[in-house]
Amino acid sequence: MPVCAYVEMMDGLRPHGTAWDQFAQALVHRRPDIMVMNEMPFGQWLARKEDFAMEDARQSVEIHEAGTAALAALNIPAVITSRPALLADRLVNEAIFIENGQVRPLHTKTYLPQEPGWSEVSWFSRGDGRFNIQHICGLGVGVLLCTELMFNEHARQYGRRGADLIAVPRATGSSHESWITAGKMASIVSGSYVVSSNRVRQSGDGPRFGGGGFAITPGGGLAGRTETSSAIMFIDIDAQVSARQRQEYPCYVDELHDDASLDVP
Template sequence: MTNQLPFGAWVAGSPRYDEKAAAASVEIHEQGLKALSDLDLPAVITSRPVWSEGRLANEGVVLEGGRLRYLHRKLVLPDQEGWRERTWFQPGQSAPLLADVLGVRVGVLLCTELMFNEMARHLGGDGAELIVVPRATDAPSPCVTAGAMAAIVSGSYVVSSNRAGRAGNNPEFGGPGFAFAPDGGLLAKTSAEESLVVVEIDARLARRQKCRYPCYLTEGERLEAPVG
């Protein structure tokens, strides 16, 4: 997997929409996806900008067997210095859905969407075995804690890659990528010294975790459950 919108400049660092910059971002991501396809990897999950109603949309996609497939359009768009995503992007219109990737049931959350536990919980309830989270965040960030919680409430593996470094007036990105097991246990983190990590997942563990606390609880049981 890659980080969020991994190729070229971070356009949402600017508070003003620029159609030429938007077009350049679309073009460089098309070139980047072609380069990823040329690597002949079994599958790569990433995100790309696409045109949408006079602006862009942030679209999660998978390259599998050389074919590009849509997965999800980002719903939750920050609007603050360095992340003027509401200025540059149109939000998606539907909740994230599952896709079969190399025989694994996969859901995608794009960056800030990780902060919404209910999105991870619904993906887990639908049967997600793996939730992939491309990010572009600064450091320190609550994303590691959010990743652990997403795994706990979904009973799914949760893996995330983050953008790093600074260019021009963009914010300084940083903070680890990570992988959590379906019970919330940390499997791996990236760092400046180790920017690439590899983890193995076992979909059977995710399926078993969904029968355990707190994943088996229904919404009503969660609301009525006593403290302690």
């Protein structure tokens, strides 16, 4: 069965140098089939600033282009992450997976916070609300980018469409328990494994990121969580387990159709 890695990666990560070399070397000892990286993992976190700046946007696009090439060079069959992409005079945050060196877009982030340290509305245009299943390493895979995890209807629909794994690249602070709770609920309503990675610590004038990548088994069990001393963790993804869980409560419960809706006087 496929092995999935999840991580906590340093804020301000660069796709070269000592930290990157140590990360690549650590993966040599147990090379996963799938790796979930954190959200827009390279360079400075753009949304630390309240106002959009084109120069910063272009620099982030450039370092993620180099970072995507560095991830492809790890020779992991599939890597799931996100990258900034310029669209007219704004960016979009695009979920991608890298398969055999080829970059494949998934969807653009739809739910965007706007608060100190996470001024994403200032920097990004919203996605179109399409959440597509991909087949990766023999698994049905869906992606929820960070805040998208908080909207359970999408996890539910991924499960209805056969997702064995929901990958959650994120860039969040120290509120671990709320994110783990959201991950458990996503797993409960979908029947899927939920695997998430995060930035950790602080670089420059950005917010402090909390790390705490996690893996949740179908039905909502916490299987593991990254720490400073174990920044890369692994979980086996068993498609038969997720398929069985999708037949259990509450996954099997039918959706409310328009013709069954209640009339409100």
